[in-house]
Amino acid sequence: MTVSVNGRQHELGRGETLAELLERLGVQARYALVERNGEPVEKSRYAEVVLESGDELVVARPVAGG
Amino acid sequence: MTHHEPDPLVIAGREFRSRLVTGTGKYDSFETMRDAVVASGCELVTVAVRRIDFEAPAEDITAFLPEDVLLLPNTSGAETAEEAVRAARLARAGGLPDWIKLEVIPDPRYLLPDPVETLRAAETLVEEGFTVLPYVLPDPVLQKRLEAVGCSTVMPLAAPIGSGRGLKLKDSIRIMVEQAEVPLVVDAGLGSPSHAAESMELGADAVLVNTAIARAGDPVVMARAFRLAVEAGREAYRAGLMEEQAEAEASSPLAGTL
Numbered sequence: 001m002t003v004s005v006n007g008r009q010h011e012l013g014r015g016e017t018l019a020e021l022l023e024r025l026g027v028q029a030r031y032a033l034v035e036r037n038g039e040p041v042e043k044s045r046y047a048e049v050v051l052e053s054g055d056e057l058v059v060a061r062p063v064a065g066g
Numbered sequence: 067m068t069h070h071e072p073d074p075l076v077i078a079g080r081e082f083r084s085r086l087v088t089g090t091g092k093y094d095s096f097e098t099m100r101d102a103v104v105a106s107g108c109e110l111v112t113v114a115v116r117r118i119d120f121e122a123p124a125e126d127i128t129a130f131l132p133e134d135v136l137l138l139p140n141t142s143g144a145e146t147a148e149e150a151v152r153a154a155r156l157a158r159a160g161g162l163p164d165w166i167k168l169e170v171i172p173d174p175r176y177l178l179p180d181p182v183e184t185l186r187a188a189e190t191l192v193e194e195g196f197t198v199l200p201y202v203l204p205d206p207v208l209q210k211r212l213e214a215v216g217c218s219t220v221m222p223l224a225a226p227i228g229s230g231r232g233l234k235l236k237d238s239i240r241i242m243v244e245q246a247e248v249p250l251v252v253d254a255g256l257g258s259p260s261h262a263a264e265s266m267e268l269g270a271d272a273v274l275v276n277t278a279i280a281r282a283g284d285p286v287v288m289a290r291a292f293r294l295a296v297e298a299g300r301e302a303y304r305a306g307l308m309e310e311q312a313e314a315e316a317s318s319p320l321a322g323t324l
Contacts (some may be wrong), residue, residue, distance in 0.1 A: 007116050025120060031128060033115060040159035045192030047286075058117060060156060064099065064127055065114025065142055066089030066227065066254075066276035 001053040012051055019047040022059070033060040073304065075272050076164075077249055078197040078218040080136075082109045085266070086296045087251065088289070089276025094129040094230075098285055103107060104132060106279065106289035112138045112167050115157050138199065140167035145180075147187035154191055166191060167221075169201040177227040181208050185215070194218035200255055204238035206245060213247050220246065221253035221274065224265065226279045230257025233264055234287070243269040259288075259295030266299025 002009045005025065012021065014061040018041065022032055035058040041049060051057075074081040093099035103111055113127060128137065131256050139157040144150035147170060154166040168191065170183040171206045184200050185208065191198045197218045202208055204222035212220050224238055227230035232255065233239065242250055249271035262273045275292055282288035 006120070008120075026123065027118065028126070031126075031161050031201050032118075033156045033162070035156055037134055040155045042159050043161040058156075060115050060160070062113040062127055062137065062139060062157075062162060063116045063124075064090040064093065064096075066091040066112055066274075 003051050003053070003055040003057060005057045005059055012053070016051055017047055018045075018049040018051060018057075021051060021057075022046065025059070027059060027061075031062055033062075034058070035060075074299065075249060077199070078109075082272075082283045084108045084110075084293070084296075085300055086262070086293055087111070087253075087272055087274040088129060088279060089129075089274065092280035093275050093285060096125060097295075098125060099127075099280070100132075101132040101165050102279055102285045102289040103135065105286045105293070107293045109134065110136050110138055112140050112274070112276070113162075114140055114142045115153055115162075116143075133276075136165065137163055137244040138165050138167050139163070140201075141169050142171070144170050144187075145172040145183075146170065147183040147190065150183070150187040151190050154187075154196055155194075160194070163197075164195060165199065166196040167199050167201060168217075170321055179203060179223075181205060185211055188212055188217050188280075189215045199251070204235040204242060206238060206241045209242050209245070209250075217248060219249045219251050219271075221251040222255040224252050224261065225255025227254045230278055231255055232257055232261040233268075236264075236268070239265070239270070240268055246271070263295040263299035263302070266296055267302045269303050272296075 001012045075085045086106045087109045087110045088106050088108045088309050139162045141150035141153040150170050158164045162180050170180045172180050179201050188200050199219045201221045209220045225234040251272045252265040252270045253274035257278050263272050279285050279289045
C-alpha cells in the first residue's frame with residue numbers, strides 16, 4: 001500500500017495513521033501542515049486519520065517569509 | 067493627548083503596542099532573525115508556508131520566535147484567489163493562527179498584487195472566519211471594497227517588494243489614510259528608517275518591513291533603528307506637523323536687531 005507525500009511514493013503499513021507517518025518521516029516541526037487529497041487536515045485529527053492506499057498528501061510548514 | 071497616553075494599534079480587536087510588523091525572510095540565519103525581531107519590538111511577524119523537503123532537513127523557524135509574537139502566515143506563491151485560499155486553509159488547519167496576510171501575485175518582475183483575485187480571496191476568507199490582512203497596490207477604491215467585505219487591515223505597497231525605494235506612491239497612500247476605516251499598514255518597498263517615519267507621519271497606522279532590516283549591514287541594529295523611526299513618526303503624526311510655507315519665516319524676532 002502506497003501513498004504520495006509531496007509527490008514521492010511511500011510504503012505504508014495497513015492502518016497507519018497520519019501522525020505515525022509524520023513521525024516516521026521525521027517531521028518534528030511544531031507546525032506540520034497537511035493536505036490530504038486536496039483537503040486540509042485539522043491538526044487535532046492527525047492521530048485519528050487512517051491513511052488509505054493512493055492517498056495524496058501535501059506536507060508543509062512555516063518558513064521564513066515576508 | 068499626553069506623553070504617556072497609550073496608543074495601541076488595534077487590529078481585529080487585538081491590541082499591539084508596536085506599530086512595526088516585520089517579515090522573517092532573507093536573514094542569513096534564524097539566530098539573527100530572532101535577535102532582529104526582539105530588537106524591533108514588533109509583536110506581529112510574517113511567515114510563509116512551503117512544502118517540506120524531506121531530503122534537506124531544516125530547523126523549525128517557529129522555535130526561534132518569541133512566544134508573545136503573533137505569527138502571520140502569508141499566502142506568498144499564490145497567483146490566484148483559489149491558491150491563496152488553499153494556503154490559508156492549510157495554515158489554519160495545521161495550527162497556525164487564523165490571521166492571514168493575503169497576497170496574490172502573478173507578476174514575477176515587479177511582484178505587484180492582483181487586485182481582482184485579492185478581493186475575491188478576501189471575500190471567501192472573511193466568510194470562513196479568517197482575519198484578513200490584504201497586500202495591495204495603493205488603490206483607494208480597492209481599499210473601500212476590501213473594507214466592505216470585512217478585511218481587518220489594508221496594506222498598500224510603498225514601492226515594489228524588496229526594492230527599498232520608499233514612498234513612491236505617497237499621494238495615493240495619503241488618500242487611503244484619509245479615508246481608512248480599518249488600520250492602514252504600509253507594506254513593502256521601505257528601504258530606510260526615514261521611509262518608515264515618513265509613512266507614520268503621513269498617518270499610516272503601521273508599517274511592515276522585511277528586506278530593509280534583513281539585508282542591512284547589521285540587521286539587529288537596523289531593527290532597533292526602524293523601531294525608533296516608527297515611534298518617532300507616530301509621535302509626530304499625533305503631535306501634528308506644522309504647515310509648509312512657500313517662503314521663509316524668521317524664527318528670531320525682527321524687532322530690535324543690533
